[in-house]
Amino acid sequence: MHQAAWYDALPPQWTIAVSENGWTTDKIGLVWLQTVFNKHTKARTVGQYRLLILDGHGSHATPEFDRFCLDNAIITLCMPPHSSHLLQPLDVGCFSPLKRAYGHQVEICMQLGRNHIDKLDFLEAFKPARAAALSSSNICSGFAAAGLVPHNSERVLSHLQFKLQTPTPPASETVIAARQTPKTPYTVAQLAREYTTIKGLLERRSKSPPSPTEQALKRVVKGCQMAMHNAAFLASKIKDLRAMSVRQKRKREAPRSYIASGGVLTAEEGQERVKRARIADEAVLDKYV
Incomplete structure (x- = not known):
């Protein structure tokens, strides 16, 4: 249909x-x-x-x-x-x-x-x-x-064609160590761990903050910035959800009408049938008004 x-x-x-x-x-x-x-x-x-x-x-x-x-x-x-x-x-x-x-x-x-x-x-x-x-x-x-x-x-x-490839050599210890470098926190738990790291560094610092402290602080700031970006994204998502809700409400309230029982219709033919059906419905309503 x-x-x-x-x-x-x-x-x-x-x-x-x-x-x-x-x-x-x-x-x-x-x-x-x-x-x-x-x-x-x-x-x-x-x-x-x-x-x-x-x-x-x-x-x-x-x-x-x-x-x-x-x-x-x-x-x-x-x-x-x-x-x-x-x-x-x-x-x-x-x-x-x-x-x-x-x-x-x-x-x-x-x-x-x-x-x-x-x-x-x-x-x-x-x-x-x-x-x-x-x-x-x-x-x-x-x-x-x-x-x-x-x-x-x-x-x-x-x-x-099949091509022979040389196997990739195993990663060196330097590369493995680089992969274990602390990264920007993306979750609350990661942010808490970074805070613990900063706290320990501050307790051991001398008169001027050492380089690790500065790096840790930068990571915390970046994590906070990401949280702000997420908040903005959620606000935009809520707006889109409301718009989607309005469209779905209109879709549910609209009566489902059929214009053909099968076969093939071009969009132009379908739109013309919809137009004729609406005119017919309006004529019926006018008859009883």
Whole structure:
């Protein structure tokens, strides 16, 4: 079921498809080919043919899918199994940044007290994540890293070569000692230990404070500064939590309405259906007022 709330503030050129189990189907794959790939690449074709790189999913191997590609000068390139991390430009250059960007958006929601991401939350988080990850530079980098544009097979073959590496020598005693040097306190317990250290140094000091005392004092000051930064961060977090609470309250109070029982809708079509549904609801209300 398509929910009306999905289409608020959604880019008009986006398309949403639903299925019984949440997985893609042969029909959805064909509709994507016809209304998304073909629509958005036809006017940008350089030469006669277009290249469509596939990962071997069953929805890409139907007779209808193949016939549409043949009729529209689309060359399909199906990658060998378990090779998309080397050959698929999206995997090489885009999906990793997209995963990080989406994870960052989810992390923001989790910091604000959300422990469940529903479909509407996903759309709200995916929109800025997609804008950040699917940039022209990342897309071009993906095609270059896959050795496609510019064509360079060594970009892929070089990853298949085994290289011998000299084992890292064990750390020296000097390095080990350096790792044990006292660090800036990050917790109350660490701050208390630093205070004990300062107290002992002060008890043994002469007329002028020795160098260790000065270093310990600097660490305490830095720890206090970090506490102040944390307080400012918490104040900002509380503000964000309140804003999130307001949005969630509006979301709970908004009635859940459906505009389609299945299939595929572009954002523009969905927004038009939402508009017509609201006009119809207002007409019903006016009738009884």
